[in-house]
Amino acid sequence: MTEENKHCYIKEGKLALPYQYFAGRVGSKFLVSLRDKKKILGVKCEKCGKVFIPPRKTCERCFEDISEKWVELSNEGEVTNFTVVRTDDKHHPRKAPYVLAMIKLGGADTPIAHILGGVDPDSVKTGMKVKAVFADKAVNTMLQIDRFEPVN
Amino acid sequence: MAKYFDVSVEDIFNTMEARFRVEGAKGVNAVLAYDISGDGGGKWLVEVRDDSVKVAKTDDLSGFSVKTSADAETFVGVNIGKIDGTQAFMSGKIKIEGDMALVAASAKMFTRYSLPKKSAVTVQGIFDTLVARFQPQNAAGLDISVGYDITGEDGGQWTAVIKDGKCALETGLRDNCAVVNIVKAKDYIDLILGKLDPMVAMGAGRLKLKGDMNVAMQLPKIFAKFEPPKEEEEQELIVIKRNISVDMKYSTGPVMGKFFEGLIEKKILANKCPKCGRMQVPPREVCAECRCWAGDMIEVGPSGTITLIEIIYYSSPDPLTGETRETPYAQVHILLDGIGTEETFWHLLKNEDLADTKKGDRVRPVWSDKRVGSVHDIIHFERIRD
Known part of the structure; x- marks a missing residue:
């Protein structure tokens, strides 16, 4: 330690930002169904026929109110795209390496992004058949589906 | 009985015992007095003791820990969430006498009053x-x-x-x-x-x-039997509270570093401008007036005189924890002894001193037992009462 930096210190600090997220009426029904019935719900636009997941209030194409047009989707689907996360960050849901995949569920027209587990990251392929594994505890977020795993 | 927003003052007090939350009143022993003026008003004493509550209408409000005075409409409005309590207090519609911290605590001791459900069948x-x-x-x-x-x-x-x-x-x-x-x-x-x-x-x-x-x-x-309309089941709405926490690092540099070293030894250090003689606390690298290198460290205080009190009723989150501090609390600007006439030092005032401290009062620091070189080595400043 030189004379110049003798009195210099590095102080650890934090910038904590509390926030509150409201899932909304449509989002809440979706999450409660995942939690209590282990059923994945989407909404269908009766005008264009598209089935959206996660459910939303308004059809993004027709601007129709679709908030009450619930349809039950399959717990199984196929990988349409994926990426392998290879860096660690405390905000990430898993230790690296893990797979984030776009999964199109049976009955849906839009894919959802989720964690794909139970598989070697290097052997994931698009078109792979996967199924939802639900969390045991109440999570009340999209991680109420804990992960997807390949269907054997 | 006069009603405001469909609720009378009596409704609020009559349901208070049922709305009591034991878990929100842990360790609280206090008498809350209410003096509600206007149509439908009156005086009530709410005694919280040993995890229980007693609500009584009375004429004698003596012996209270805190007294809230308001007109009936404001009181009902605040209780059912139609009127903002902080604003009503600021504009003088609610007056509080005694231990102000209890008023904030009472929000945790009772669940909010809600209107009884009306029969759906008419x-x-x-x-x-x-x-x-x-x-x-x-x-x-x-x-x-x-x-x-x-x-x-x-x-x-x-x-x-x-x-x-x-x-x-x-x-x-x-x-x-x-x-x-x-x-x-x-x-x-x-x-x-x-x-x-x-x-x-x-x-x-x-x-x-x-x-x-x-x-x-x-x-x-x-006539066939009347089927009452089915009451819609109330939907569960999901709200999630979270904290994003980003790690930060702060490099003190040698001047602030020496200030922190001083705090560990229960010393408050200032530095002095060699040109104008002004003192700065906390010390800085250069004199803010002359822009020349500021010089020697000089110990000041640790006692001082309050020049300004700021009372916080609506607190922002603590960046270290994301928790919101309990209100009210006070920040004070202190002219430490030996600092001159201008340069004040900022810190917290001890909560117990909040009620009766004013500008010009003398204060001294209360030191933490575990000092690590941080502004929190001083817990707060307290009134010198001897």
């Missing part, structure tokens, strides 16, 4: 469905009028005119009714919902039938 609602409930196959050949004289609040008079296998409903009572049902609105709803037996009601004189009893006996066949 007399009007029953008559709205009467024609739809008419059973023509059970009314063949009938040519009669049935009168309903529903008395009391939300009542009214109706006549069902049955002819040629059809039913029409008129308001008011026809003179030629074969039979007239005379009953209070509340009893009528209970009769229709099956909560009140017609025979019992007649025996007790709560249901009177004027006219042809035979027609009256046929009525349950002529």
